[in-house]
Amino acid sequence: MRRRKKTLVVVVIRRLLTCAICIIALLGFLTVHIYVAPLNRLPRLHLSKYTTRQRGHISYENSITEPSSTRNLSRRETIEENEIQNQRLTSEHINNTHELSQPHFLTSPSFAKLNTTSGTQDYDKLWKHPPNRNFVPCVNPNPNYISPLESRGYLLVHTNGGLNQMRAGICDMVAIARIINATLVVPELDKRSFWQDTSKFSDVFDEDHFINALSKDIRVIKKLPKGIDGLTKVVKHFKSYSGLRYYQNEIATMWDEYKVIRAAKSDSRLVNNGLPPDIQKLRCRACYEALRFSTKIRSMGQLLVDRMRSYGLYIALHLRYEKDMLAFSGCNHGLSASEAAELRKIRKNTAYWKVKDIDGKVQRLKGNCPLTPKEVGILLTALGYAPNTPIYIAAGEIYGGESRLASLGSRFTMLMSKEKLATKEELKPFMNHSTQMAALDYIVSVESDVFIPSYSGNMARAVEGHRRYLGHRKTISPDRKAIVRLIDRIGRGTEKDNRKVYERIIEIHKTRQGSPRRRKGPASGTKGLERHRSEESFYENPLPDCLCQRDSSRGS
Numbered sequence: 001m002r003r004r005k006k007t008l009v010v011v012v013i014r015r016l017l018t019c020a021i022c023i024i025a026l027l028g029f030l031t032v033h034i035y036v037a038p039l040n041r042l043p044r045l046h047l048s049k050y051t052t053r054q055r056g057h058i059s060y061e062n063s064i065t066e067p068s069s070t071r072n073l074s075r076r077e078t079i080e081e082n083e084i085q086n087q088r089l090t091s092e093h094i095n096n097t098h099e100l101s102q103p104h105f106l107t108s109p110s111f112a113k114l115n116t117t118s119g120t121q122d123y124d125k126l127w128k129h130p131p132n133r134n135f136v137p138c139v140n141p142n143p144n145y146i147s148p149l150e151s152r153g154y155l156l157v158h159t160n161g162g163l164n165q166m167r168a169g170i171c172d173m174v175a176i177a178r179i180i181n182a183t184l185v186v187p188e189l190d191k192r193s194f195w196q197d198t199s200k201f202s203d204v205f206d207e208d209h210f211i212n213a214l215s216k217d218i219r220v221i222k223k224l225p226k227g228i229d230g231l232t233k234v235v236k237h238f239k240s241y242s243g244l245r246y247y248q249n250e251i252a253t254m255w256d257e258y259k260v261i262r263a264a265k266s267d268s269r270l271v272n273n274g275l276p277p278d279i280q281k282l283r284c285r286a287c288y289e290a291l292r293f294s295t296k297i298r299s300m301g302q303l304l305v306d307r308m309r310s311y312g313l314y315i316a317l318h319l320r321y322e323k324d325m326l327a328f329s330g331c332n333h334g335l336s337a338s339e340a341a342e343l344r345k346i347r348k349n350t351a352y353w354k355v356k357d358i359d360g361k362v363q364r365l366k367g368n369c370p371l372t373p374k375e376v377g378i379l380l381t382a383l384g385y386a387p388n389t390p391i392y393i394a395a396g397e398i399y400g401g402e403s404r405l406a407s408l409g410s411r412f413t414m415l416m417s418k419e420k421l422a423t424k425e426e427l428k429p430f431m432n433h434s435t436q437m438a439a440l441d442y443i444v445s446v447e448s449d450v451f452i453p454s455y456s457g458n459m460a461r462a463v464e465g466h467r468r469y470l471g472h473r474k475t476i477s478p479d480r481k482a483i484v485r486l487i488d489r490i491g492r493g494t495e496k497d498n499r500k501v502y503e504r505i506i507e508i509h510k511t512r513q514g515s516p517r518r519r520k521g522p523a524s525g526t527k528g529l530e531r532h533r534s535e536e537s538f539y540e541n542p543l544p545d546c547l548c549q550r551d552s553s554r555g556s
Contacts, residue, residue: 126384127313127449130515132472137288138548139281148178148218152255155182156224156262160190163204163438164458168539169266171286174218175279176269179244180252183219186210187266189435197435204435206292213290217282224260233260238269241532244276272538273521280538280545287539288469288546293439296429300422301443304392307421308444311414314390315380316448318441318463320370320455321404322396330358331369339400367481370455373398374407375487379478380452381411382502383509392448393417394441394459396434418444451475461540467514469542475514482508518544 157173159166170187177184186201201207211220234254239246254261263269270283293301308314326332327346332339340360348356363369371379380389391412398404409415418427418440430436438459445451445463453460456477467473486505489495519541523534538545 122384127474129474130472130513133516134550135472135516135543135547136550137284137469137546139284139289139546141278141281145278147216149181151183151219152181152252153183153259153261154224154228155180155184156260157184157187157266158190158262158264159187159266161193161267162190162458163435163442164462165267166190166435167287167291167462168458168537169269170291171283171539172268172270173263173266174214174286174290175275175283176238176247176251176263177218178279178282179247180255182261183221185224186220186222197433199433199435202294203433204294204297204439206294209292210290214286217285228260231259232257233262234258235262235264237264240268240529241271242269243271243274244279270538271532272519272535277545283538284469284542284546288466293443297436297439298443300426300430301440303426304418304421304440304444305447308390308392308416308448311390313449314392315385315450315452316392316394316441316445316463317376318445318451318453318455318460319373319376319393319395319398319408320453320457320460321373321398323399325370325455325457326399328353329363329369330355330360331363332360333364333369334372334374335400364484365481367479367484369480369484370457371478371480371483372407373405375483376452376454376478377408377411378487378497379483379505382505383476384502384506385412387412388414390414390416392444394445396437446470449474452478454478455480461537464514465537465539465542468516469546472514472516476509477512477514479508479512516543516547517541 155173155177157170159169161169166187166189173184173187176182186207189197189199189201189204191198207222211222214220234257236251236254238251251261292298323343323346326335327343327350330343330347332343335343347353347358360369380391389412391414393405393415395417405415418437430440442459442463445459446466451463451467451473452475453463464475464477467475483505486495486501490497490501495501519538520536522531526534
């Protein structure tokens with residue numbers, strides 16, 4: 001009888017233990033495989049208001065997110081959350097996103113599992129911004145700065161070039177108007193260049209804000225007042241890279257004879273260095289505060305940033321591989337004979353491109369050509385970015401289309417663009433307006449976690465300068481000369497595409513990630529105009545004129 005009771009007790013205990021083990025295993029299974037995405041991490045597929053951030057007295061009207069120091073801390077704290085989110089996107093989430101916004105990349109099942117680098121070490125290496133050494137914007141004028149005096153005449157400006165060339169030119173013209181004591185008429189955007197864009201100033205920029213933000217610096221009006229047809233006018237080509245003395249002695253004296261001066265061009269009309277501090281600070285206020293984009297562009301730019309953010313940390317790649325760039329530079333590496341011939345014809349028939357005969361091979365070996373999609377893919381792989389890292393392609397139409405992007409897409413499967421992130425209906429107001437489309441790319445690039453340009457053109461320089469101004473956000477500037485020589489050696493078989501080569505590429509770029517430094521001066525041995533051209537652009541690096549080192553002992 002006792003044995004039966006003992007046996008019965010043992011059986012009951014075994015069954016209870018078995019049930020407990022099953023329950024524990026079931027709970028463990030559910031914990032691992034069921035993930036509820038927090039609402040604030042899902043894609044925001046509505047047009048949200050483009051917000052204004054502030055740091056002290058500086059208003060970042062062009063910026064969407066908080067300063068870099070804050071962003072670094074919050075992203076480090078949430079890196080685990082980002083990884084979980086990216087690895088466990090449900091098919092329902094993907095299907096809903098595709099139904100609403102039709103981003104083409106989501107049609108591939110390979111995107112159902114996205115990955116962001118895990119671990120603090122990898123995060124620091126790939127995503128962490130360089131130390132900004134307490135540099136902060138300091139663009140307020142000195143105490144003796146006075147409001148504009150009575151205007152001596154009207155300055156009309158015909159800008160030239162693409163979006164960022166025009167932006168820099170407009171900011172320079174603001175400073176010139178202050179120097180010569182002119183009333184600036186809202187500049188006319190370039191409608192005759194390669195892009196044939198009909199956009200007006202108010203289509204691209206917030207016109208009223210531009211006028212009001214500069215009211216203590218210069219007088220700005222939307223158009224010439226009526227009844228001044230009888231005033232004397234002159235069209236003047238301001239000399240490139242001119243300084244204070246030129247504008248005070250040669251241009252300002254023209255008011256004695258003329259009341260309306262039209263600047264025939266706007267690009268590179270001011271020197272980068274050697275101007276009074278208040279003029280340099282005015283250039284920065286014009287660029288980073290007054291010249292903000294129009295409401296519709298800011299709203300759409302915010303939407304694209306939100307959609308990129310929904311997939312975690314992302315790279316903005318300015319892939320300057322459009323037809324106009326290749327035709328202008330004479331770069332034809334990897335192109336077919338017919339493509340190279342087409343580009344030569346474009347260069348020959350474009351009157352304002354002065355250099356016609358260019359040796360593309362020599363240009364490339366000098367580092368003067370944009371990296372090809374294949375070369376960019378090798379660079380990103382060498383730097384350690386995962387194959388499913390979200391990459392925003394900030395560019396116009398890539399020459400050669402999707403087939404030319406295939407070499408990059410074979411290494412990095414999550415290539416996105418405004419056309420993939422937004423519907424045709426959402427982009428319709430901006431289509432056929434290259435300046436407005438470029439403005440969207442500009443916003444997504446400034447707000448990216450890492451910005452990498454394949455070529456040091458106007459947009460690359462403008463975005464890098466803006467990111468420096470906002471806290472030295474991580475910007476990797478490829479050493480194109482070193483990269484193409486390494487890749488060519490791999491192609492010839494004298495180097496292997498392996499970890500050893502990748503480590504060399506990493507080493508080359510350790511000091512090319514956007515950390516604070518003073519703007520570079522002219523190249524040694526250069527003279528005259530070439531000396532000014534060899535300097536680093538003012539808008540590429542606003543230090544020291546517009547960034548000051550805060551005393552860390554005083555606290556925030």
